[in-house]
Amino acid sequence: MRTDLNNELATKPHYPILDGLRGVAAIIVVTFHLAEPFSTSNLDKFVNHGYLAVDFFFLLSGFVMGYAYDDRWNKMTVGNFFKRRVIRLQPMVVLGMTLGAIGFYFTDSTLWPLIHTVPLWKMLLVMLVGYTILPVPLSLDIRGWEEMHPLNSVGWSLFFEYIANILYAVWIRKFSKTTLTILVGVAAIALVHLAITNGDVSGGWTLNVEQVCIGLTRVMFPFFAGLLLSRIAKPTKIKNALLWCSLLVAIVLYMPRIGGAGHLWLNGIYDSVCIIIVFPLIVYLGASGVMQSQKEHKVCKFLGDISYPLYLAHYPIVYFYVAWISNNKGMTIAQAWPYALLILMGSIVLAYAALKWYDEPVRKWLRKYY
Template identity: 45%
Template sequence: MSSISSAAFTDTKPHYDLLDGLRGVAALMVIWYHIFEGYAFASGSGTIEGFNHGYLAVDFFFILSGFVIGYAYDDRWGKNFTMKDFFKRRLIRLHPMVVMGAVLGAITFYIQGCVQWDGTHIDISMIMLSLLCTICFIPAMPGVGYEVRGNGEMFPLNGPCWSLFFEYIGNILYAIFIRRLSNKALTALVVLLGIALALFAILDISGYGNIGVGWTLDGINFVGGLLRMLFPFSMGMLLSRKFKAIKIRGAFWICTIILILLFAVPYLEGTDPICTNGIYEAFCIIIAFPILLWLGASGTTTDKKSTKICKFLGDLSYPIYVIHYPFMYLFYAWLIKNQLFTLEETWQVASCVYTWNILLAYLCLKLYDEPIRRYLAKRFLNRKL
């Protein structure tokens, strides 16, 4: 898509329905993670009690994205298919919802009162500049005027766009460089990136005690964000080249349960001499996620109902990811204002926030994203989606 979006498959290739479904499951878990993040943010504790490792969904999205892009495009280059064609397809797939997320971010920031977290009022001109930069995918450096929330986010109107920024970098590197690598060279690259990512996490290079980096443009975050994208993205592409299905029943439910359990593991204390939580994160990204990808790609839906469920979850995953966080900002501001720190105190509002994001994502998909992409595909690709 993004890290969370699927590539457009060729018409003649079979579709991995279960991977769509798993992407949707991970996107739904991200919303819950951010709800619990709000309680930690409001209380100042810094400890997220529920789905503590939900941020690893981003790394799962990256490996899915690499697999699907490799599967969909690796054998198309040189057959009247150019980098221009590839970039047009990716922009049409990703960018309409980027624009929608930016607009919703500007609207919710205005509703919130046009103030930073410390109460500083922000001029409308800076909000409009931030909106323009987000639409054009120009990230904000910490402290610049259009970094309107004042907490260093790369895209302050819609924080999760940071992962889409790295997704775009991954797409560019794929088109220019990665796709040209032989299997041996790609394997070597994946091994080197895996070692670098493991060291980054286990040695706690960021100092956060976790690998939740990439959302701001300081040096460590940028390097960490690149590693978080490059390893799973490249691993996904390698797996797409080497994939051979294995026989497995109930793959979707097995993978779903494992994903939820992985995300729900509490923060693991201990950073001296090595980061215990980093060991767990490295395990998830380097070992568990590739296995889950392989199992998910091996499984098949057994009836039309299952296929529809997976398709629905897959279609909804990218809009959910892109549009949900502007409303989290409002939810966080409400929690802070009313000094509410637990789900037990706020479950009614939290449930409404969760349901609203799913409903709005569906409306954006059907009334905006799909029609816009159909028009753009017909206009610039001379085909129907």
């Protein structure tokens, strides 16, 4: 890629509050996974709608993608676009899968009784495939949870984000606003159907037809709605946007289940409203936000910087935590919360260390030589 384009993309102003909101959502994802072992189903999870953070990430990504690249295509090839995306995303994918592999044989639990029977070559094969973010077939499900990425569960959402990136670069970036609006409308209908039929949009991490359809449905509306929003939104100036948007994100994701077992469709409506209306509103407000102080700017930068490393690095630690909960039958969240808090804080420290000692240096090296 030409150096002038690299400099232009690197120096183009971005939205610091949106960076901060990504970090807020990533922290809530960690709390979602730490509370999950105490639930018996989607109906009684403590952080009940934490799964919607993925849909929020998709919408943020679509918005930022449109803002960063829509007006650059006369200076950039599709190949250069993908090179930039790989340099941005893959180093942490590699680290996340490596951390999962390192911890794989140490998670003794009744949840995964066959882990120690998995040959080393098979685990290494799963790790190497994971480095590419391509999903592994069920025949390589070495953990037994039917996950696309048994060494680091959260990799599934990166797989679908890559699909959205490919669709954007190869095809959908050329859409007019009208055509893109039609696509987003059709995707919204599919999303509502999924949510109301299933009672929620949770799913997408297994390599079978049903789950892949869920994953595609989950990514298509928010990602391309974010792209559309970036093309039509005219941000204003809103004070205290970080505070209010963070509160909205927290309220949405911590909201208890709606409707219960008898009225699953009500929760489906809640998910639909959040993804189709509330999340675009939050992104618009965040993009309109005005930094109030240097301290607020530093907070947003820190949260934005750790968001992606935190998302990729926390789950290998969560596997140990889940195993510990499983091995101590009767453990309550009241007893476990100090350990959960310790893991949350440790995950944030690990994410920051990964950012400074690994992710940023590796990306800098890759940009220099590739």
